[in-house]
Amino acid sequence: MNELLRRLFFLPEQGSTFAVKVDHLHYVLLLTTLAVGAGIGAVGLVFLVRYRRRTASDPTPRVVAPTWLEALFIGVPLSLFLLWFVLGFKQFVWVMSPPQDALDVYVTGKQWMWKFTYPGGPSAIDTLVVPSGRPVRLLLTSRDVIHSFYVPDFRMKRDAIPGRYTDLWFEAPKPGRHPVLCAEYCGLDHSRMRGEVVVLPPAAFEAWRDAQRRNLPVAAEPMAVRGERIAAAQGCLQCHTVTGAPHIGPTWLGLYGRQEPLEGGGAVLADEAYLTESMMDPLAKVVAGYAPVMPGYHGRLSAEDSGALVEFIKSLRPLRPGVTAAEEPVYVPTGR
Secondary structure (H helix, E strand, O other), X not given: OHHHHHHHOOOOOOOOHHHHHHHHHHHHHHXXXXXXXXXXXXXXXXXHHHOOXXXXXXXXXXXXXXXXXXXXXXXXXXHHHHHHHHHHHHHHHXXXXXXXXXXXXXXXXXXXXXXXXXOOOOEEEOEEEEEOOOOEEEEEEEOOOOEEEEEHHHOEEEEEOEOOOEEEEEOOOOOEEEEEEEOOXXXXXXXXXXXXXXXXXXXXXHHXXXXXXXXXXXXXXXXHHHHHHHHHHOOHHHOOOOOOOOOOOOOOOOOOOOEEEEOOOOEEEOOHHHHHHHHHOOOOOOEOOOOOOOOOOOOOOOHHHHHHHHHHHHHOOOOOOOOOHHHOOOOOOOOO
């Protein structure tokens, strides 16, 4: 029945688990709308025949609807709209909550191409290779203007915005190929900004990634290592420690995934979006207890550099969970 309805409504292939959920809601909406429309048309036809004006002097009869009928006319549509809201909200919460074991891939939009970077390597242009049966989280940004990453087969679309990271996740249940489009007009060759998601069996994906890593240039470095180098070059480590010790700015040790209290009340989750916003607009959310003295890095850091810094911060985990900052070993920079 699912495949029959998909073809009947001219929908593309269902390439992700989310696509199946979206299509099922789509079927409910369309079939309910068709049923209600057909019912209204049938009632209108009956009224047209039964209550038509037969002579020029026929008076219009006064019809008083019973209370139960009015309640039915109000209650049924309201119940349907509430049902659609509940189903849609459950899907929204599900798709906005990526699993903890998701494979992270950084996606950078640029006039007119998509660049995909895996934190441990490699990188690819216009071709995203992922394993089947495993959640994949995409961290999207743009190098120039607003783009929109759209995979019709996955029923997913998310804007790629300069200076910040947005994310979405999917799980492709079986191997295959799925086109990637840009759904936001971004310039002269917008229609040619295309890519492809290639879904491989898990073993084939690992073999592909290992082969790509072996073919990396000697000078290539993982994103976290590059982020450490950028942090030193940009002077970040003059204000932020990586040992847990307090300084001018919050320590980076264990920062990722932590709830940070803010000046003026409230708290914020230190995820990729917040870390990137803090680089580009540090005064937007000031952590409680720290002076707003950090300069903005918008225009000074490329999308790749900010992504590398995020990966470096994510790599700074306490070696022994539960110990205090003073008990942590002294941080020794690597690769220098």
